[in-house]
Amino acid sequence: MAIDLHSHSTASDGSVSPAGVVENALEIGLTALALTDHDTQEGLEEARRAADSTEIELIPGTELSLEFPSGGMHLVVLWLEPGEGPLQNRLQTLQDGRSGRNTVILEALTELGMPITVEEVEAEAGGGSVGRPHIAAVMMQKGYVESIQEAFDSWLATGKPAYRGRPRLMPEEAIMLARESGAVPILAHPHTLNIDRAPEMADLLKRLRSAGLVGPEAVYSAYQQHERDGYSHLARRFELVASGGSDYHGSYKPGLNLGNGYGDLVVPESALEDLRKFAASP
Numbered sequence: 544m545a546i547d548l549h550s551h552s553t554a555s556d557g558s559v560s561p562a563g564v565v566e567n568a569l570e571i572g573l574t575a576l577a578l579t580d581h582d583t584q585e586g587l588e589e590a591r592r593a594a595d596s597t598e599i600e601l602i603p604g605t606e607l608s609l610e611f612p613s614g615g616m617h618l619v620v621l622w623l624e625p626g627e628g629p630l631q632n633r634l635q636t637l638q639d640g641r642s643g644r645n646t647v648i649l650e651a652l653t654e655l656g657m658p659i660t661v662e663e664v665e666a667e668a669g670g671g672s673v674g675r676p677h678i679a680a681v682m683m684q685k686g687y688v689e690s691i692q693e694a695f696d697s698w699l700a701t702g703k704p705a706y707r708g709r710p711r712l713m714p715e716e717a718i719m720l721a722r723e724s725g726a727v728p729i730l731a732h733p734h735t736l737n738i739d740r741a742p743e744m745a746d747l748l749k750r751l752r753s754a755g756l757v758g759p760e761a762v763y764s765a766y767q768q769h770e771r772d773g774y775s776h777l778a779r780r781f782e783l784v785a786s787g788g789s790d791y792h793g794s795y796k797p798g799l800n801l802g803n804g805y806g807d808l809v810v811p812e813s814a815l816e817d818l819r820k821f822a823a824s825p
């Protein structure tokens with residue numbers, strides 16, 4: 544009996560299709576799998592079709608990037624149903640904001656003497672969703688830069704003159720909205736927060752717990768046993784649930800398998816039952 548509560552498909556930045564991830568999970572004998580693509584639930588329908596009439600329990604989820612000063616804060620949200628809801632609607636608004644982000648980048652480029660129109664970028668994207676790679680391609684076509692790489696290195700990458708961040712939810716807001724939506728918010732891979740001091744991590748967990756956080760992701764592929772034990776201990780101390788998952792990305796994270804991570808990952812099935820108690824429609 545094995546479970547995996549953190550995985551990605553081609554719907555975000557994994558290399559395997561949503562149905563492929565489910566088939567993979569069935570092959571290795573997982574009893575439960577959460578599909579948690581970044582900022583989207585688009586893979587879920589296909590995954591559900593693949594999981595239908597099989598033994599596996601497919602948990603609908605997503606992984607959100609949140610605003611956090613010292614490092615990357617990701618929130619794995621389990622049992623989030625696609626469609627309408629407090630968190631779902633807020634995410635839709637943010638998604639619409641992506642076009643807003645592109646507009647401010649184009650404004651910045653114009654001010655920097657490299658005018659580009661929205662129409663030019665949309666044409667480059669060919670009807671798909673528009674992002675910085677398309678802006679970079681147009682910059683090259685117009686002779687502002689020699690290469691896509693130069694467009695990023697000199698202008699578009701984080702901290703460069705035409706960089707504008709994507710708006711993100713604040714941690715407390717995301718956690719509260721997740722709970723209001725009947726979903727179960729988990730603080731993913733806490734090490735990426737770049738918090739070195741244990742008391743600081745404890746304070747953060749306490750703060751997020753009062754907003755409704757259900758648990759940290761303690762059993763994680765990249766962790767050694769003492770780290771898994773440490774985060775599990777912290778979870779118990781604050782009456783949180785120690786969650787776990789592989790963070791599978793297919794061939795984009797070589798050597799990292801669904802289910803058992805780098806070979807030694809075992810997410811306890813008891814975690815699933817403890818987490819389920821917090822879900823509105825488990």
Ligand SMILES: [Zn+2]
Pocket residue numbers: 606617731732
């Ligand atoms: Zn993550």
Ligand SMILES: [Zn+2]
Pocket residue numbers: 549550551606790
């Ligand atoms: Zn992830």
